[in-house]
Amino acid sequence: MGVSMQRYSRLAIFLHWAIAALLAFQIAVGWALEDLGARGFALFQWHKSIGISILLLTFARVAMRYWKPRPAPVERGWQGALAKAVHAGLYLFMLGAPLTGWALVSTAKVKVPTLIFGIVPLPHLPLPMSAHELAEGGHALIAWIGIALFVLHVGGALRHHVLMGDGLLWRMMPARSPLLLAALPALIAVGFVLGRAVLPAPAAKAVALPVLPAAAEEEEEMPANAAEPADDAVNAAAPAEAGNAAVAEEPVGPPPAWSVQPGGTIGFSVGNSGETISGRFSKWTAKIVMDPDHPDSADIRVEIDLASASVGDSYKDGMLAGDEFFGVAAHPRAVFTARGAEKTGTNAYRASGTLNLKGVSKPQSIRFTLSGTGKARKVSGSATIARASFGVGNGESSAGLDPKVSVSFGFSAQAE
16 A cells, blocks of 8 residues: 555655745744844844745645645545644645734834845735734734644654554655655754754843943943033043143144045944844944144034944844834934044043934034044044934834943044
8 A cells, every 4th residue: 555655746745845844943933032032133034034935835835736636635534534624724824824924024013124035025014003913913823723733744644654554654755765754754853953053042141231431431421311511520520631732832724624534434332131232334424624632623523324224134224224213214314513522631532512313413422532643543432322312222122222322433534
């Protein structure tokens, strides 16, 4: 009976084992996603990508059933009816789980773009926001039902092949080979193991976040909602040489304008549930006029293209551009301006000005140091920004973010 048993087509066999391995991966990952929080951004993107892949492969499998009918069933009666019910349930699972997941993402409060494997954009389904809870509950319920059906299907196949000895598994093998009989079912275990292996390591419970020294000083000196201290107070706290700068000789001629050279960086970092998310802005411009010997002559304007923000992950980058964070569509640029600066140490300065971000203007200070002489200088500095004051990170996915964002910058400048 086992020898003469009709096989499925090679394409159907491929689809069967490919879907089975991907489902095992999804089950392994899905159990942990809810507890990962923000640490699971990249894994969520993979989960969605593989889910849509399963959906497409299942459509192909359904089409195969009509193009090339499956072999005749080997059981009748209630056992045959149960086998058919499990098969039908598995098809509903393979279609329903990705579709409810797609609906869940499409109706979420935070509209996060989905890029299939980081390349192909997946549009949101045209569903009302009120359907979110239904989609979320349905996705979880279908997943658990699917796991139960998955176990029943594997158990039924083993019962036939091992206990009844009818060679049922040969129907789903491209050839009657003991090697294939071991290798193809092992793909399911491989998929599950890979799903567990790609999970992020547990976050440390107590991790000190790296804070730039200058930024830490600035945070103590200038609370988020406070204005800059009076000049007298600043001068009293500055080193003695800063006071000497106040009585320096008058500048000769207008202060020089500085041209920022290619290769500079503006980066940012923020604590997130025990981890640190770091990124950079790839597009920005700066107009700087300043005599380093007379910092009160400074006139600084920096414009940052917020759409160029990146943390190296397409999922998170899509969130940064959304309304929960930078709201790039309505506020494409952040602008920092300052008139005048003060010397706080050897080659060290502070400029107090205004940051306009996401339609909100607030007092903001930056600290920076200069190195080099003459017309060629290197600039490095930092700032600490209270993100909530500008409405950056105002949704559920931002709950684990620290209230302060550290910004660092470095570039070379040439006097014009």
